[in-house]
Amino acid sequence: MSKQHIRATVNGDAVDFLCEPTTSLLNALRDELRLTGSKEGCGSGDCGACSVMLDDKLVCSCLVLAPEIDGRRVETIEGLAQDGQLHPLQRKFLEHGALQCGFCTPGVLVAAKALLERNVDPTEEETRYWLAGNLCRCTGYDKIIRAVLDTAAELRQERLPA
Amino acid sequence: MSYHSPTSVDQAVELLASRDDARPMSGGTDLLVQMRSGRLKPGAIVDIKGIDRAVGSRAQDGGFVIGAATPCTELLDDAALCAAWPGVVEAANLIGSVQVRNRATIGGNLCNASPAADSVPALIAAGARAVVAGPQGERIVAVEDLLAGPGWTTLGKGEFVLEFILPVREPGSADAYLRSIPRTEMDIAVVGAGINLSCDASGTITAARVALGAVAPTALLVPDAGAALIGSKLDEAALTAMGEAAKAACRPIDDKRGTIDYRIAMSAVYARRAAVIAYNRSRETL
Ligand SMILES: Cc1cc2nc3c(=O)[nH]c(=O)nc-3n(C[C@H](O)[C@H](O)[C@H](O)COP(=O)(O)OP(=O)(O)OC[C@H]3O[C@@H](n4cnc5c(N)ncnc54)[C@H](O)[C@@H]3O)c2cc1C
Ligand code: FES
Ligand code: FES
Numbered sequence: 119m120s121k122q123h124i125r126a127t128v129n130g131d132a133v134d135f136l137c138e139p140t141t142s143l144l145n146a147l148r149d150e151l152r153l154t155g156s157k158e159g160c161g162s163g164d165c166g167a168c169s170v171m172l173d174d175k176l177v178c179s180c181l182v183l184a185p186e187i188d189g190r191r192v193e194t195i196e197g198l199a200q201d202g203q204l205h206p207l208q209r210k211f212l213e214h215g216a217l218q219c220g221f222c223t224p225g226v227l228v229a230a231k232a233l234l235e236r237n238v239d240p241t242e243e244e245t246r247y248w249l250a251g252n253l254c255r256c257t258g259y260d261k262i263i264r265a266v267l268d269t270a271a272e273l274r275q276e277r278l279p280a
Numbered sequence: 281m282s283y284h285s286p287t288s289v290d291q292a293v294e295l296l297a298s299r300d301d302a303r304p305m306s307g308g309t310d311l312l313v314q315m316r317s318g319r320l321k322p323g324a325i326v327d328i329k330g331i332d333r334a335v336g337s338r339a340q341d342g343g344f345v346i347g348a349a350t351p352c353t354e355l356l357d358d359a360a361l362c363a364a365w366p367g368v369v370e371a372a373n374l375i376g377s378v379q380v381r382n383r384a385t386i387g388g389n390l391c392n393a394s395p396a397a398d399s400v401p402a403l404i405a406a407g408a409r410a411v412v413a414g415p416q417g418e419r420i421v422a423v424e425d426l427l428a429g430p431g432w433t434t435l436g437k438g439e440f441v442l443e444f445i446l447p448v449r450e451p452g453s454a455d456a457y458l459r460s461i462p463r464t465e466m467d468i469a470v471v472g473a474g475i476n477l478s479c480d481a482s483g484t485i486t487a488a489r490v491a492l493g494a495v496a497p498t499a500l501l502v503p504d505a506g507a508a509l510i511g512s513k514l515d516e517a518a519l520t521a522m523g524e525a526a527k528a529a530c531r532p533i534d535d536k537r538g539t540i541d542y543r544i545a546m547s548a549v550y551a552r553r554a555a556v557i558a559y560n561r562s563r564e565t566l
Contacts, residue, residue: 139283251377
């Protein structure tokens, strides 16, 4: 098997690496780029712990081949906090205690951010459907949903004209 | 294994025909899972998303063409398509989660050939045809004629599905798809029902196609069920006759999601519910 040379933009930075063609994007992120925030819960698209943005679309990085990202843009959980400032979702997750073991959290945060970028005023039902591809063994989801809805409320407040 | 991302149909056909273990890939949501589990070991993956015609949807000759490798969620952005073929679009957008639908395609859903594939009954009911590209050029095939059995299609060596053609829409026509699943999201259909019908200004049904999923080795077109609706205004007698025809066509399996008896009974229930939705939608277009 010959390795493939991949050039892409990850969290705004140009990256360049070699990988086997069968490597998943998730493994490339974790093993080649040392971005270990994205987790592997299942490797089969069921749990969402590996959620990342690929050219502004929410995807499971375990179901993307690394060679597919050549020339494209990827955003991971590592890109959520900016200049040492937590993203409002991250702050609200802490405030609401919306995590226990934290294994699902990176994927949930990336997915929730994608939701709020499309719709800053989602209903609880819309939020639950949107996050249906993110499994959590610990929280029972309720605090996750509350944290997301509370973040949405805060973001709407910020957008009100002064 | 090697990964290829051809940008032309000819390149893709050449790559696929060059070795027996080459596989087309669209969204990869079935293929990569099957590779990981060891069920499939392709020697070459031919990613068709780089081919212009394989992605996006467009109006053509009064109908629509959908690239076989268009992610299901992208269909939602085509307002004209959603208005003309709401059942096809809703069926494709019942698949998996947002993450999965941003990758999964109707081409992959069809060619994976799961008996429970959600978009397939909707495509069959719609009378969708597939444009198949291969070493002999292109041919156009009815979607139902591409299905051979669980996991098997009638595609030949070097062939892949490039596009789907949805027919011209007359006023008074609409489609719908419904499935029964044990959960509300992220599960596999126990029964799926796709209905496409047309009615005249008085509300009398003039044409109808009924297709069922998850009740036989492949998705089924049930001509008798469609025929039972024609000439009616979707009254109880017509719905009952359609339901009986649907049940008579079922050859399901028993598994943890549903027994044979349950699937057969539910095929009539879901076909009826989908028919009511399609009928109400068709009336709105008059
Ligand atoms: C978590 C999860 C949930 C899911 N839920 C559902 C569900 O609710 N309903 C449902 O129906 N499915 C479901 N699926 C299965 C899968 O997502 C769908 O079948 C999807 O439509 C497959 O499309 P794809 O483009 O990803 O296919 P791929 O994985 O790219 O391909 C599937 C198969 O078709 C072949 N192929 C792909 N494109 C072509 C082509 N254009 N021409 C010829 N052959 C081709 C491939 O070689 C492969 O054998 C789920 C999958 C996951 C991971
Ligand atoms: S690891 Fe990708 S969905 Fe579970
Ligand atoms: S916090 Fe443990 S899986 Fe969600």
